[in-house]
Amino acid sequence: MNSLDNYLICNTTHLPWKEILKGNYTQPLFPFTTAIQKNGFAYLGDTHEPVPDLTQVMFYLQKNVLHYQVVTQEKGKISFAIPDIYGQDELFYLAEAKGQKIPIVKMEWNDVSIPLPHAPASTETKNADVYAASSSKRNLIDQSYTIYTSGQPLPSVAHPISFEDEIDGADITIKVQDYITFSSMEELIREISSSLYYRKKGMSGSVRIKLIPPLVATDDPLYIIDGVPTKDTDFFLSLKPSDVLILKIVKTPGKLSPLGFMGKNGILLVQTKQGNIRKPAEDSMVIEGLNKAVNFSNHNYSGGAYSQKPDFRSTLYWNSSIKTDSGGKATLQFYTSDDIGKMNIGIHGLTKDGQPFSEFKNIEVSLETKRN
Structure with a gap:
């Protein structure tokens, strides 16, 4: 515990500890959870009056085929959590009060939308953009080598649950x-x-x-x-x-x-x-779920289509499960880019006692450099 205290004292002097200890900080709008919390009100579609208290509402997630029932509180207040879902889905709902169907029910959510960052304003200059020039040349080369990959099967897409x-x-x-x-x-x-x-x-x-x-x-x-x-x-x-x-x-x-x-x-x-x-979807009933983790593609150049096609990707290798041996060493093997120039290797990890570490190193990729 003392080592942790010393670490905090020495390495977090930039933090406003006086403000933090006062407790006068702004609460986060979004909790640190993957569950989607929906809060709002259910009201009668024809009169805009709140539904009766203890109205039963059945929600159904169409693509994920999940259904569950909740009960409204005073003045039609409703709250429920949606478990982890991936991609976009749509809510369908029905309501009953004392066993009788409520024909027209509408939902009004109190959700706060997450403000997404906007792209910075761009200006046109007379100077050539290095990245744009490199990207244009890379796309031209990729098109020239499509003969080697045009016959590759497309990745299979999982069908939604029926x-x-x-x-x-x-x-x-x-x-x-x-x-x-x-x-x-x-x-x-x-x-x-x-x-x-x-x-x-x-x-x-x-x-x-x-x-x-x-x-x-x-x-x-x-x-x-x-x-x-x-x-x-x-x-x-x-x-x-x-x-x-x-x-x-x-x-x-x-x-x-x-x-x-x-x-x-x-x-x-x-x-x-x-x-x-189908009937047009209501915007308020569309649910944005989690993004699925993208599997990093470590290409195999020993044979097949990729052995003939140049690789100009900017990110070439990723491995999140490397462990060192008893001597504290680990061996990595990967293919470099076909584009010559400097390449940055970054390593991040934790020691056995939980201390974080990171290291970066530049290597030079040239025509004489081995590809693996």
Whole structure:
């Protein structure tokens, strides 16, 4: 402990200790956590009044297929944490008060956006920019050697989790293209399945799924159209039957019960020819998750496409798991750039007793330098 005190005294004299010890410092706006904290208010879309206290709200993350239920506090206040997600996702939500659906619910978030740094103002000069000239030449050389890499397969992209896989498959699958062309979705529903029926009520229509007892549908089902959930029956009925490929019905209690009131009236999955038919997304429901760590590409030049193509990357090697031997030494091996000039090697680490260290060294890369 004494060594730590001595280290702090000797190496942190630049810090404003008097201000720190007073405790009069500004609290950070963003906590040091990877969880996304959402705070806001739920209100009735038609009257802008807060939803009743203890209203149940079911949130569903569409791409990550995560759903969880929260309860509102006084005046519609709502707060919940979203676990680690990567990339962009979109929230879908439903609300119930005392077991009754709230038709139109809106969310207003109190989130503070993170101010991103702006690019510094640029001015045009008569002097040539060294980096721009080097980058232009590098791109020209890369294009000249594309013959060696054009046949390389693109990296595989992981497919998003399927909602259907999450619920262990649909109960009924209907290939709409196997039937004659229907003039409307209402006619299609009447003709293709006894588990799905349509009713006209005033100027609008309603759709019901015949569920397996003890479940009984009291409202329209949840529609998942090209992977995007909605409760908008009018939007579903506005689809053209000729654009629909497959309808899938989920109606068994074992598959619907884990979804809470989100699935209590059944689920109707729709796959269209375009594959991207949906209502416009609300900006307030778009969630920005974490950025995935990029795997550093340590190229292998012993054979294949990279053995014939010059490498002009500015960052050539990265390894975060190097350990020294009993003598305190470690051996690194990497390829240098094909661009001649000075190259900077930086090493950062921790000793066994937790002391940080760093070292930098420049080496000269020339035409006579070995490449490894």
